[in-house]
Amino acid sequence: MQLNHIDLPVPDVAATSAFFQEYLGFQHLQTMGDHEMVILRGEGGLVLVLNRKAATDSGAFPDSFHIGFLLDSDQAVHDAYARLAAAPFEQISLVQESRGACVFFLQAPGGIRIEISHRQG
Incomplete structure (x- = not known):
């Protein structure tokens, strides 16, 4: 079995997406809404999905x-x-x-x- 994707909730999708693209070499695939969700692909094909964390969600990793x-x-x-x-x-x-x-x-x-x-x- 191969890992296909990781989906992470983050408070600022645009900033987190920019980090993964600029510093870790991920490729932008798609942005949905006003940065409600961004889909990136990394080396080796790993897909990283970043979703905006709800303001009411105070949980951290x-x-x-x-x-x-x-x-x-x-x-x-x-x-x-x-x-x-x-x-x-x-x-x-x-x-x-x-x-x-x-x-x-x-x-x-x-x-x-x-x-x-x-x-x-």
Whole structure:
């Protein structure tokens, strides 16, 4: 079975969509309404659907929730870190070695925690 898509509720669909396109290379497929929903496609064919979270929905993602992206090498992780660390993000970790991976985390618009890593060995 192959993962087809992920559908995430976010407060600002336009800002979250712009982040995934500009910083993670997702391609815009479709916008519905006044940014009520945006559909993006990432490398490898993953479809990311972003839906506007209702104003009455105060729930946030659980602390451990995140989306992980694999890169081809440790150097690619360090290159991605250098590019993203230069962008206006307040929450970005340092690159570290953890459980056989070169990894860092950042917070995307909409409260989405992103892991970028390379699995060694």
